[in-house]
Amino acid sequence: MNFWDYIKDRIIIYIMKTTAIVISIIFLSAFNVKSQAIIVVTNILVVTVLMSELWEYFRKRDFYIRLNNSLAELDKKYLLPELVNYPEFYEGKIMVNALRECDKSMAENVAEYRRQNKEFREYIEMWVHEAKIPVASLRLMCHNNQDVGRKMTGQIKRIDDYIESVLYYARSENPELDYVIKEVSLKKIFGSVAVRNREALQILDAAIETDGLDINVLTDGKWIEFIIGQLMANSIKYCSPDRKLFLRAWADNNDKGVIFHFRDNGKGILKEDIPYIFEKSFTGHNGRENKSSTGMGLFIVSNLCERLGHRIDVVSEYGKYTEIQIVFGKNDFYKMS
Amino acid sequence: MNKILIVEDDRTLCEELSILLENAGYLVSTIADFNDVFLQMKEADVDLILLDINLPGENGEVLLQKYRKDSDTPIIMLTSRTDDIDEVLSMSYGADDYITKPYNPTILLLRISAVLKRSVKKGQTQMYNDVQVSFVSGSIMRNGMEQILTKNEMIIFGLLLDHKGEIVSRDDMMTVLWDNDEYLNDNALSVNISRLRTKLSELGIGDAIETRKKQGYLLK
Structure with a gap:
């Protein structure tokens, strides 16, 4: 005054x-x-x-x-x-x-929105689980009728991926935490992601090399599977047309924690785009070339990583490669609990 | 022949699962009335139960807990839920495996046969006609001659042996190899099969694996 x-x-x-x-x-x-x-x-x-x-x-x-x-x-x-x-x-x-x-x-108003938000999220979760049942039936139908099924499997996988990404978006945006942190084998997680994407990778005649993944990290198994799945989906989406896709996944173990590296030989990311790739709805140069980019994948990934207490970094050279690194801290689990 | 009970309330999914399992050579029974699932589970004389978690009435986890009190028939939980909490719970209630929808059919079949094998406790060696197949040392023996197989060749040979007399598609082989962290491409698979054939012919059974055009391979 x-x-x-x-x-x-x-x-x-x-x-x-x-x-x-x-x-x-x-x-x-x-x-x-x-x-x-x-x-x-x-x-x-x-x-x-x-x-x-x-x-x-x-x-x-x-x-x-x-x-x-x-x-x-x-x-x-x-x-x-x-x-x-x-x-x-x-x-x-x-x-x-x-x-x-x-x-x-104001508090009442906020509580009302929170309740609506929570109801919507619960509805999304339920919807995802319901939607997965017909997708499961379709997959089995394709397998049971191989001649018709072969063509459809890829499309069904895409539907399944989109459904999954809605679920994790809802989860990553909400403060309620529903993950279970436990010891998870990187090899197992990478394996199941690879199997899920096998058809798409085989069409591209891609080569995969893994090294040192036989290691346990503290994380939520389902979440990290989704995260690595998104990275692989990106590598498939943005592979370079003039060379065969080559994926390399390896892990370093030092006293600070485990660093998981995932590297492809695809289009790479423009230098000026790199600071923004984890931002919501950012599509950048590669996104303008590829109409189906939503700018959501890496945003959800970085959000989930933050929730889990993992650091995520990107190293890339345009036209050569993209490498994503996820750092699993050793003590994060104790800090969070 | 192994008998499997499917406890799944979605009619279409249940039908397709039955077809899949019947094609794979299992005897399948299903549940139509969901009022007393537990009683039907108890009365069914089967080797394995596929149990959905989201069921009308009592949910799968409750059923599993009750069922485990006086029976150790293997149970595989099927679910569309995607969080680790359910998996941890199910495993702690005594489920033998846990698979999320939509499952890869080949992998589902693999898991089923793995659980069944585990419950029978089959030995680590198997016979193919007069060939002794040792999964431990990764080798096959016939008339005192031994051939060492690589991991990939062993996986392929084991798969063919499991489905002796049936066609195994290249796609199924790929799924199984990839599931074992062997990320081969199409060419590499062909190379592995031809190497396996060479090794078999060294033992005098070069014609054991037959190629069926556009369908796959068959171990006679």
Whole structure:
């Protein structure tokens, strides 16, 4: 609370009070009151006005300074009403009441959205599980009728992948955590991702090389399978047309943790695009060439990694290769629990 | 012949599963009335149960827990749920395996035969006519002659042996090889098969593996 601003704000009151005192003096002299008496009365009036103004200023000043300080210190400004105490003056009480009322209504509003969000997420989860049943039937039908099925398997796999990505998007965007951290073998996870993508990889006549994956990391098995699945899907999608796809996956183990590397010899990523590839809806140069890019895959991947406490990095040279590294920390599990 | 009970409430999925398993040479029974699944499970005289988790009435995990109290018939849980929590729970309740939908049919069959084998405790050597196949040392022997097979060749030969007299498609071979972390491409598979044939002919049975055009291979 600035003193001069406060004075400026009350200037009308001062003018009125001064005028009243001046008029009183004029009247008193008009009635021939002795000049000593006039001086005494004037003094009493001036001192009273000054005292009352100072008292008013200081009681308000304390309250507003505390209010401003609280506001400046809070990182979540909307929590302010929780910190404000009722002041002694009336207007302040009205204001605090209004603030608290606002706060309550806002909290209710937020709770309502949270509930809707949660219901929607639950619906998505249920929908995904329901949708997987006919997909499972279709896969079996394809297998049971090989001649018709062969062509459809690839498309069914695409449907299944899209369904899966909806599920993990819903999961990655929500604060509710529903993962299980346990020891997971990278070899097993990579194997099942490779088997899932076998048809697509074989059509491209891709070669895969793995090294040192026989190692356990602390993570959620299903989530990491989805993450590696997305990386592989990207390698397949953005493979270079003038050479055969070659995928290499390996793991380094040092005292900080395990680093999983996944490298392809595809199109690579433009240098200016690299800082943005984990951002939502970013498609970049490769995305403009490929109409089916959504910009969601790597965004979901980095979100999930963050949730799980893994670091994800990318190294790439345009036209040569892309390498994604996932760092599984050794102590992350304990930090999180 | 092994008998399998399918507990799955989605009619279409259940039918397709039956077809798949019957084609693979199993006797299949299914459940039509979901009011007393537990009783039907108990009364069924089968070698393996495929149990869905999301069932009307009692869910699969509850059924599994109750069933495990007095029976150790192998059970494979089938589910469309995709979180680890269910898997951990199911395994701790005594499930033998856990497979999520939509499953790869070949892998489903592999897992089933793996669970059945585990429950019979078959030895590590098998006979193919007068050839002794040792999975431990990765070799085949006939009349005192021995041939060492590579891991890939062993997987291929083992698969053909499991389906003796039936056609095994290249696609199925690939799935099995990839499932064993051997990421071969089409050419490499052909090379492996021809090497395997050479090794078999060294033992005097060069014509054991027959090629069926556009269908696959068959071990006579």
